[in-house]
């Protein structure tokens with residue numbers, strides 16, 4: 001391009017100007033985030049920062065709200081709270097019979113007989129009713145929805161708008177031709193969501209943790225958490241670098257530095273009254289299908305040949321849904337995906353790469369999948385627990401090193417040694433990075449029982465480390481795997497509901513947008529799939545997640561030209 005410059009000086013001048021503007025813009029964005037980080041440290045003594053408060057009524061619990069935030073951080077935190085604001089029932093105590101009943105409720109496809117074509121929008125209206133069949137007058141129910149074609153193993157999720165009067169509208173994008181079926185389910189009634197919110201704010205101790213302290217022949221076990229109520233003496237294990245809070249009650253005879261491990265204490269029972277428990281019943285109002293009135297399918301016709309060009313130009317990075325399944329293969333809508341069907345394709349892609357997986361068991365599944373599927377990648381026996389790690393696998397022939405480390409406390413694992421408790425932010429600070437380094441991060445599930453502030457703080461620390469890493473080594477691949485949906489019973493709902501995951505996922509996506517990281521949309525990839533929801537998704541879903549990951553590192557080279565040679569269905573990639 002630059003070689004033509006002598007001929008078209010003016011064009012080149014504008015190109016250069018544009019490039020400079022783009023650079024300055026990017027620099028400014030990073031700068032903003034980074035100073036947000038430093039201000040946190042520097043401004044502490046000044047009168048500028050105020051104690052964290054939010055506009056809404058939030059019951060304060062222990063110490064998270066004593067975070068000192070810079071003005072930028074405070075503003076961000078307020079906008080994050082606004083983004084996850086959820087409508088509440090008008091009264092605190094609604095009798096069960098007046099709560100949302102999925103069986104009496106219904107959905108209806110608008111214009112089900114219309115001439116639908118690939119790329120069109122499909123709209124569905126949902127009307128909620130209570131157990132007496134009366135229409136609900138307020139919103140706040142949590143719905144999940146998808147369109148799917150069983151014979152094509154195709155699926156995609158919908159986006160819900162809550163009218164807050166008992167009606168909801170769901171928007172789908174029709175992405176493949178054929179007969180397409182709509183499914184809508186009630187995950188929790190709004191009356192249940194209100195209780196989940198209350199538990200999040202008032203009972204962050206409902207999942208609790210323990211540590212063993214040991215010295216000589218004396219050993220003691222005490223309870224630990226991000227904060228501990230009461231006046232009993234505590235050991236302060238707050239992280240020196242990140243400020244992430246962690247406390248254990250002080251053992252009676254031993255000193256704090258004799259702590260040797262961390263483990264899941266348990267989940268508290270009896271959190272709800274029997275009346276309240278009615279809002280969480282399997283087979284009644286947890287993840288129950290809502291019936292349709294009228295047809296629940298539409299026929300979608302394929303696109304004609306001449307329409308390809310207009311599709312290519314709609315290439316955009318902020319699309320909903322982000323992708324869909326077709327023949328059980330994930331098709332992201334903003335970039336082409338490569339399918340790594342053979343283990344040798346994976347080996348070739350990862351040749352010379354240093355790969356770090358940080359987070360919870362859902363990213364440990366990537367480690368397990370890769371070591372199982374790629375024979376050259378041999379797991380080393382480090383004597384560590386298979387669940388907790390650290391895990392390591394090598395392929396010395398192709399110079400590949402794969403690591404898994406779990407994130408810092410809280411972890412609901414069986415036992416983690418104190419020496420293995422590392423915060424992701426601190427780990428990132430120890431990585432050189434570069435074009436041969438791939439870092440993938442997932443953190444959500446173990447933080448679902450705490451107020452949102454706890455999660456935001458954790459992400460803020462990780463983001464600060466990511467921004468620094470990308471500054472020193474801009475070519476580093478940093479990939480965030482989002483949360484995923486899972487199976488729910490009455491108990492899991494109170495600790496790990498998809499609603500908790502959805503709220504955290506919303507926050508994570510906002511906080512990590514525009515800083516140059518890649519996303520693997522595990523949320524859509526589990527919700528759109530035909531298989532039942534599972535905390536640990538099946539291999540077919542993991543395979544697709546890894547195809548997305550590997551496509552970031554080893555993209556298809558012949559980008560657009562590739563499109564012209566393939567069949568009609570693929571054209572809808574850029575719809």
Ligand SMILES: *[C@@H]1O[C@H](CO)[C@@H](O)[C@H](O)[C@H]1NC(C)=O
Pocket residue numbers: 163165166167
């Ligand atoms: C609910 O609100 C929507 C949007 O304002 C409106 O179109 C609809 O008619 C309302 N439904 C009922 C039952 O009031």
Ligand SMILES: *[C@@H]1O[C@H](CO)[C@@H](O)[C@H](O)[C@H]1NC(C)=O
Pocket residue numbers: 236237238239240
């Ligand atoms: C715990 O330690 C951190 C720093 O290590 C300190 O900032 C914090 O105030 C301490 N918290 C309590 C409750 O002692």
Ligand SMILES: *[C@@H]1O[C@H](CO)[C@@H](O)[C@H](O)[C@H]1NC(C)=O
Pocket residue numbers: 327339341
């Ligand atoms: C990978 O496997 C899938 C399903 O078996 C198949 O549809 C696809 O064409 C294969 N892709 C490549 C690149 O081999």
